Amino acid sequence: MHLSVLWLSALFSLGASQTFSKCDPTIKSCPPNPGLPYRDYQINFSYGLDHLNWEHFAAGGYNYSHAGAGLTISKSGQSPTLQTKWYIFFGLIEVHLRAAPGQGIVSCIVLESDDGDEIDFEWLGGEPQRLQTNYFGKRNTTTWDRGRFSHVDDTQYVTHSYAIDWNQDSITWYVDWQPVRTLRFHEAVDGTNFPQTPARLRLGIWSGGDPKNPEGTISWSGGRTDYSKGPYTMYVERVRIVNYNPATSYVWGDKSGSWQSIQQVHGNRRVVRDMETQARILDSQADQSGQQSFVRAPGRRRAQAAARPEPSYRHMSGDGEASIH
Template identity: 40%
Template sequence: MPSFMKFVAAALAVAAPLASAQTYSDCNPMEKSCPPNKGLTESDIHFDFTKASGLDQWKISGGKVPTGSNGAEFTINKEGDAPTLVSDFYFFYGELSIEMKTSHGQGIVSSAFLQSDDKDELDWEALGTKGDTIMTNYFGKGDTSTYDRELWVPVSAPTESFHTYTIQWAKESTNWLIDGKIVRTVNYNDAQGGARYPQTPMNIRVGIWAGGAPTNAQGTIDWAGGPTDYSQGPYSMYIKSITVKNANPAESYTWSDKSGSSDSIKFTGSNAVSSRSTTSEAATSSSSEAASSTDSPSTTTEGTSSAATTLATKTSGSSSAESTAASSSAAGASSSGAPPQRF
């Protein structure tokens, strides 16, 4: 089963029906020279989406995103709607917390995730027909040769109430937390020895899309819970706030080579940190507190922590798998029951 299904560029969301908005890369630095990523110079920043000013550092696509007492509103009224916010900055290790209420509705998907230009990715994804679980997932370098990384974790009434969904992202491990409690941990070495561990600067992408749209492959529709009935809408998700703790503030992040390794990222600008950090104190502190809650049955840890190894020596061994994934068709996924193609 998949994470974000068949997504394309946000700019195409209006031009193509259900060309959903979130997963894409304008320029992949592992394939060619690309401009530096605009960095986040603050180590801690909070966006209050109950106020219009909260959208100042965000790009809107795929529809309108009004603000109000429930925060930013992402609504599907008709086929083709996929309102999305994308941060105009990247950050590099740290913590993302999103105060969110997901949407109800068959085939409706509420998404919140981080993605880098080489398609490293850390996800939250909720289906409108699942009232007690939400999906966590990750991808490294856009590799979709397997779909064995997703994990559904329990959450209470996500379509009826706000919860705080947090990703603590560090060099050696990543934690997913709900309302301050760890529900999943992935270590660097769990992801093909680090070759598929997310480790490059990411921006933030949040939005809603109809996985059950009739234009989607059957595999996507089945995964999303069935066909979307637009007459039963509108379907809305809400985000009250987003908080980011950036472990490595900088005006920009420059890819010094095509390895896709965290060690290849250079910090630029007068506000750049003098020495890189692999995590943030806040993330470490929260992780320790959450880890001490041993009475939580939902906590899942995958593997054991391992020191980072050099990615450049790992990627070539997986290149054929990526090629296979890129060429697999959504129709084939539909007939086999496997998840549809990602971009």
């Protein structure tokens, strides 16, 4: 099974489909994608939601505490999700989180484009020591052989770092900065199914085991969800996003869906100034409390995490099961 086909179906049933793009640029002319106009963005959700850059998506519980953003399912029909208001065009994302426990509960990290290009991490609540990596190209659902599984010690009660390094040549998935999988361009049907168009980041939780779902979905997610044993919460502590091609917007030059067709627009300095101002305000608030905000204003020095590889920084101009302990 593949998460997004099921997850999107669940979200649509909640009447939330208007939040997703209704315009596929490979089918018709669409408005440009708003972009992240600077290279490095970071946020610590223990200080709350950065409303300028993120939005709540779909029904469910949203709570911000020292543990970060808590996304909670307590009853049928909920699928709380955080999503960025802008897109990146190749980049590095790092998310520190704890997946939700619970039979039938699915936690996920998704990079998704308007044409159906997609890169995922996903966790089933009934399998606390395993995760799945996956990808999609142009919503191609003709095969289900893109998923790979990796063993990770305790995904639900220990916070791990999950990262995706994505450029036009390859995608590498990391757990605690140990690579668990690499996909190269030519391995995805000679690039046809390789994710390569501007994408936004979504972090969410949904109930694949909801009794209203098809039996196939319930079986894939590990069985029926018992809401009386909830609530079920996924915790997102902090996020770092490096946009390898910063721009205020991305224009699709044609309907090919190829990375070469994407045009970067670098106008509207007001948008950049507003984002920088918001970041500095949150940084200042954190400084006053003696802590670090992890919303990074450009040019601000920050603490460096140890033992992380250098990202690819590729600019425009593996199979098997891994084990992490």
